[in-house]
């Protein structure tokens with residue numbers, strides 16, 4: 001059974017202790033009703049070699065241990081086990097010489113976001129929809145005191161735990177992941193910075209979602225929002241049909257300016273559109289660690305400015321704001 005006792009102890013001693021009231025029963029329900037593959041993934045984690053990383057670098061490639069800190073046999077074992085946690089979407093990682101070339105170059109997103117952050121030193125940071133947790137490690141690199149990730153994806157939880165298990169203890173104690181959705185979180189108003197990247201378009205009710213994000217940030221704290229947008233002015237919002245770039249669960253795609261208006265209406269301050277970027281075929285692509293379809297398969301083969309459904313290809317904006 002998955003053990004969250006360390007995370008819950010850390011939570012008790014944090015400014016977010018009030019979260020325990022709702023989270024503890026949610027985690028019990030999660031444990032009592034496990035995803036079909038969870039047991040198999042847990043066995044993978046139990047079999048990971050016990051290695052001590054002398055060198056850890058939380059930079060563009062999250063690097064845990066050098067290749068000379070593990071034997072070839074350890075590396076073969078690591079590779080075989082981590083391959084069982086495929087698809088690896090968010091990364092890249094290099095674990096004792098095993099390079100996990102993920103579907104996304106998540107480091108490129110971080111490079112677009114990082115220049116616009118309030119200083120993360122000493123901060124309590126939440127990442128809503130954190131995926132494998134790649135950005136959580138980058139937030140620690142940028143000085144955050146403790147990082148908290150939430151994501152309902154069970155495989156992401158296990159990928160995060162596999163990476164964390166290989167990390168030095170001092171870092172393990174500062175990064176936590178809970179398998180819950182934002183809608184399950186109470187209004188904590190306790191995080192200094194809240195990130196939510198790549199989630200807004202998956203929410204049926206984006207205004208409620210932004211309100212929930214606001215309710216998590218302490219007064220004066222920062223929101224860092226990244227999402228797919230469309231071209232247009234303050235009045236432009238698109239709702240695609242059943243699929244957008246082959247994704248089924250896409251709801252509202254506002255223009256960056258319309259999104260700014262939403263944030264303003266909800267009482268956010270200091271709203272700034274800090275980046276606007278078309279996702280390139282080099283940023284999201286099929287790799288050996290994600291062998292399924294990727295962006296190239298979702299775009300019109302004759303015009304990569306369009307999705308195969310005939311919509312504008314994904315453009316992503318980063319917006320920052322304060323509470």
Ligand SMILES: Nc1ncnc2c1ncn2[C@@H]1O[C@H](C[S@+](CC[C@H]([NH3+])C(=O)[O-])CC(=O)[O-])[C@@H](O)[C@H]1O
Nearest residue numbers: 090128129130131150151152153181182197198199
């Ligand atoms: N209700 C929810 N609450 C929280 N998370 C959710 C919810 N619903 C879905 N997610 C999670 O939001 C993440 C969206 S991916 C962005 C990952 C990372 N942030 C990135 O910016 O690379 C976007 C993409 O790749 O399209 C997934 O991990 C979902 O499980």
